[in-house]
Amino acid sequence: MAYLQLDNIQKSFGDTHVIKGVNLEIDKGEFIVFVGPSGCGKSTLLRLIAGLESITSGRLLLDGKDITQTPSGKRDLAMVFQSYALYPHMSVFDNMSFALKLAGVSKDVIKSKVDYAAKTLNLTQYLARTPKELSGGQRQRVAIGRAIVRAPKVFLFDEPLSNLDAALRGNTRVEIHKLHRALGATSIYVTHDQVEAMTLADRVVVLRDGLIEQVGTPMELYDRPANQFVAQFIGMPSMNMVEAKAIPSFSAQTGGRLPADGFLGVRPEALRVHQGQGIGAPARVELIEALGADTLIHIDVGGVPLVARQNERTDLQAGDAVSVELDPAVLHFFNREGRTVAA
Amino acid sequence: MDERRLPLILRAVGAWIVTLLLFFPLGWLVLTSFKTELQAIHVPPLFFFEPTLENFTEVQRRSDYLLFARNSLITSIGSTIIGLAIAAPAAYSMAFFRTKRTRDILMWMLSTKMMPAVGALVPIYVIAQTAGLLDTRTALTVVFTLSNLPIMVWMLYTSYKDIPPEILEAARMDGANLWTEFRHVVLPLSIGGLASTGLLCLILSWNEAFWALNLSSAKAGTLATMIASYSSPEGLFWAKLSAASVMAIAPIVVFGWFSQKQLVQGLTFGAVK
Numbered sequence: 334m335a336y337l338q339l340d341n342i343q344k345s346f347g348d349t350h351v352i353k354g355v356n357l358e359i360d361k362g363e364f365i366v367f368v369g370p371s372g373c374g375k376s377t378l379l380r381l382i383a384g385l386e387s388i389t390s391g392r393l394l395l396d397g398k399d400i401t402q403t404p405s406g407k408r409d410l411a412m413v414f415q416s417y418a419l420y421p422h423m424s425v426f427d428n429m430s431f432a433l434k435l436a437g438v439s440k441d442v443i444k445s446k447v448d449y450a451a452k453t454l455n456l457t458q459y460l461a462r463t464p465k466e467l468s469g470g471q472r473q474r475v476a477i478g479r480a481i482v483r484a485p486k487v488f489l490f491d492e493p494l495s496n497l498d499a500a501l502r503g504n505t506r507v508e509i510h511k512l513h514r515a516l517g518a519t520s521i522y523v524t525h526d527q528v529e530a531m532t533l534a535d536r537v538v539v540l541r542d543g544l545i546e547q548v549g550t551p552m553e554l555y556d557r558p559a560n561q562f563v564a565q566f567i568g569m570p571s572m573n574m575v576e577a578k579a580i581p582s583f584s585a586q587t588g589g590r591l592p593a594d595g596f597l598g599v600r601p602e603a604l605r606v607h608q609g610q611g612i613g614a615p616a617r618v619e620l621i622e623a624l625g626a627d628t629l630i631h632i633d634v635g636g637v638p639l640v641a642r643q644n645e646r647t648d649l650q651a652g653d654a655v656s657v658e659l660d661p662a663v664l665h666f667f668n669r670e671g672r673t674v675a676a
Numbered sequence: 677m678d679e680r681r682l683p684l685i686l687r688a689v690g691a692w693i694v695t696l697l698l699f700f701p702l703g704w705l706v707l708t709s710f711k712t713e714l715q716a717i718h719v720p721p722l723f724f725f726e727p728t729l730e731n732f733t734e735v736q737r738r739s740d741y742l743l744f745a746r747n748s749l750i751t752s753i754g755s756t757i758i759g760l761a762i763a764a765p766a767a768y769s770m771a772f773f774r775t776k777r778t779r780d781i782l783m784w785m786l787s788t789k790m791m792p793a794v795g796a797l798v799p800i801y802v803i804a805q806t807a808g809l810l811d812t813r814t815a816l817t818v819v820f821t822l823s824n825l826p827i828m829v830w831m832l833y834t835s836y837k838d839i840p841p842e843i844l845e846a847a848r849m850d851g852a853n854l855w856t857e858f859r860h861v862v863l864p865l866s867i868g869g870l871a872s873t874g875l876l877c878l879i880l881s882w883n884e885a886f887w888a889l890n891l892s893s894a895k896a897g898t899l900a901t902m903i904a905s906y907s908s909p910e911g912l913f914w915a916k917l918s919a920a921s922v923m924a925i926a927p928i929v930v931f932g933w934f935s936q937k938q939l940v941q942g943l944t945f946g947a948v949k
Contacts, residue, residue, distance in 0.1 A: 385849075405848045418842035420843060421843070435851045435860075
């Protein structure tokens with residue numbers, strides 16, 4: 334049975350229907366990532382689980398108990414906020430021990446728990462400082478420490494890395510990953526960054542307009558997206574989306590599997606660009622983006638802009654005439670409504 | 677001379693002129709309180725004279741200074757405590773549980789201060805009379821509280837607005853209920869605003885004269901009414917009037933002197949951060 338169960342959760346703010354019926358079952362120890370574009374309702378959904386917003390209709394069950402109406406403080410969940418939300422007037426130690434203090438835990442126990450968490454997060458030497466004397470990354474670790482100390486049933490992360498600079502974000506992402514491995518705690522993590530989603534998640538929940546588009550492991554979403562939206566949302570750069578009849582040569586290469594009025598989806602790495610006119614569709618190079626490890630080639634195939642990615646560097650230059658070939662093994666087909674059709 | 681220093685010097689001179697202009701009446705008041713009645717009306721005015729304390733003893737003898745002082749203390753401290761007790765939760769709810777009408781309510785509260793107090797004199801007088809509260813400290817405390825409430829709510833509202841709401845949410849997630857959240861998080865983070873609001877309310881109540889004069893006389897009168905009693909009926913006694921004034925304002929001036937840092941901080945809330 335699921336550890337945390339969302340049963341047809343809905344939320345309205347006045348007349349605005351924000352979450353339109355979400356069903357989800359999360360197992361114990363799972364790392365779940367909510368991902369989606371701005372305004373898709375991912376943060377709202379997290380706040381509903383946290384109890385910071387009231388659920389309009391539906392039920393929320395944790396460990397077999399209905400917690401739909403339970404106040405935040407009694408749900409036994411811990412949250413790491415985007416802004417860290419540390420208590421500015423308290424030392425790091427007091428920040429991390431606040432919940433235990435309110436719960437009436439004895440001082441010795443508090444001290445040992447905080448010391449342990451501080452050691453895990455490399456915060457031992459900062460315990461006496463106040464948040465404003467810490468760097469962004471250290472504040473972030475205190476916020477995580479505050480959650481760990483409580484050993485809650487579920488960890489909730491609301492875009493915890495978006496206030497950090499790029500380098501620190503990468504490091505902290507790895508730390509969170511390791512931490513989850515070590516603690517095995519059930520976690521729900523909200524982000525708009527698909528790299529975070531892909532690297533951290535056991536399962537990713539893709540949301541759009543208050544509804545779940547697809548739930549699956551990162552590779553399932555990448556390899557078998559349920560629809561055009563997921564296909565284009567996951568993967569960087571986005572999957573190329575071509576109308577069925579736009580490039581006749583491509584249609585021919587698919588071997589008749591493409592619905593006549595549907596769409597063909599091609600990941601950038603599934604496009605092979607050859608110098609000069611040869612096999613495949615004739616095209617023209619628009620722009621080269623050399624990223625070092627790989628190279629993005631923007632091409633124009635009879636008026637349709639596409640992006641190809643290859644690991645090798647290229648001698649091609651903007652304006653060159655090329656031909657483009659598909660990798661037939663990794664193509665995606667969508668019908669007119671954007672739903673995936675079996676390949 | 678360095679060209680950049682000239683504007684600085686001009687500004688300093690300007691500041692001193694304004695300061696002296698503002699200070700002069702107060703300084704003259706203090707000087708006069710140490711003169712005899714004859715010296716007080718002397719033409720040309722005297723700056724150097726033999727100081728006397730007779731006005732102060734006379735004021736204490738003629739009108740029980742300590743009674744008025746006690747009334748002032750009780751009404752101003754009382755109205756400050758009651759005001760804070762009402763304004764703090766009101767501002768809290770408006771700052772952290774906003775609705776579409778929150779702004780309107782705040783504006784409406786402030787707008788009550790735009791009406792001249794005399795506009796409400798008759799109804800309030802009649803109410804106080806009917807309730808048998810004329811010339812009681814209760815009536816003054818209630819009226820002081822009510823007239824200060826809009827400003828108190830506003831000041832506390834702005835100081836609460838400086839607290840990021842996520843911090844309160846974090847406290848809620850940590851298991852805080854409404855009281856522990858207020859006690860451990862909101863209070864320590866807004867203590868500056870709370871203190872300066874209290875200070876301002878105390879000063880406004882202490883100096884309040886309009887309602888004190890109209891609703892009280894011998895029993896519940898505050899120091900403001902004591903000063904007034906020296907002005908008209910027996911002719912003008914400048915030296916005694918000055919002595920009474922000095923005695924009335926001295927406590928609050930000393931108090932304000934020591935708390936000025938807190939006051940400035942509170943009144944410029946948000947502007948500094």
